[in-house]
Amino acid sequence: MKKWWLFLVVFFMISCGGPQTPEEGTVASTPLKVGEQLFKVKCQQCHMADKDFAAPGIAGVNSRWKDQKLLYEFVRNSSAVIQRDDAAAQLFETWKQAPMLPFPELTDAEIQGIFDYCNKVAAEGKK
Numbered sequence: 001m002k003k004w005w006l007f008l009v010v011f012f013m014i015s016c017g018g019p020q021t022p023e024e025g026t027v028a029s030t031p032l033k034v035g036e037q038l039f040k041v042k043c044q045q046c047h048m049a050d051k052d053f054a055a056p057g058i059a060g061v062n063s064r065w066k067d068q069k070l071l072y073e074f075v076r077n078s079s080a081v082i083q084r085d086d087a088a089a090q091l092f093e094t095w096k097q098a099p100m101l102p103f104p105e106l107t108d109a110e111i112q113g114i115f116d117y118c119n120k121v122a123a124e125g126k127k
Contacts, residue, residue: 031116034110034113035112035115035118038106039058039114042106043114046100049118049121049122050118050122050125055095056091058114058115059115059121061115061118070085070088075103076103078092078100
């Protein structure tokens with residue numbers, strides 16, 4: 001009897017223990033889903049996915065910037081990019097010098113996930 005009890009205790013400890021994280025490739029871990037979550041938390045206060053609002057719409061932003069690395073830098077720290085890039089400075093002037101919050105913690109993949117999500121929203125709106 002004691003062996004079965006010990007077996008059950010060990011079995012439940014193994015099967016129930018450890019953090020439960022989404023498997024790779026599941027909906028919760030797709031770059032598009034992450035992009036959607038990041039957009040809603042970090043961007044939606046000022047930006048709309050597919051049209052201008054208090055700030056420019058994000059959909060299509062990759063095509064509006066010649067240098068993608070500079071675009072990612074702009075998302076992380078717009079003020080630093082505005083000081084050294086004429087196109088970024090012009091964008092700042094166009095939007096009445098409204099500063100964008102810095103997001104230094106975002107990776108290139110996360111930023112691109114946000115852009116991809118906004119592009120998807122724009123494409124769905126055109127259907």
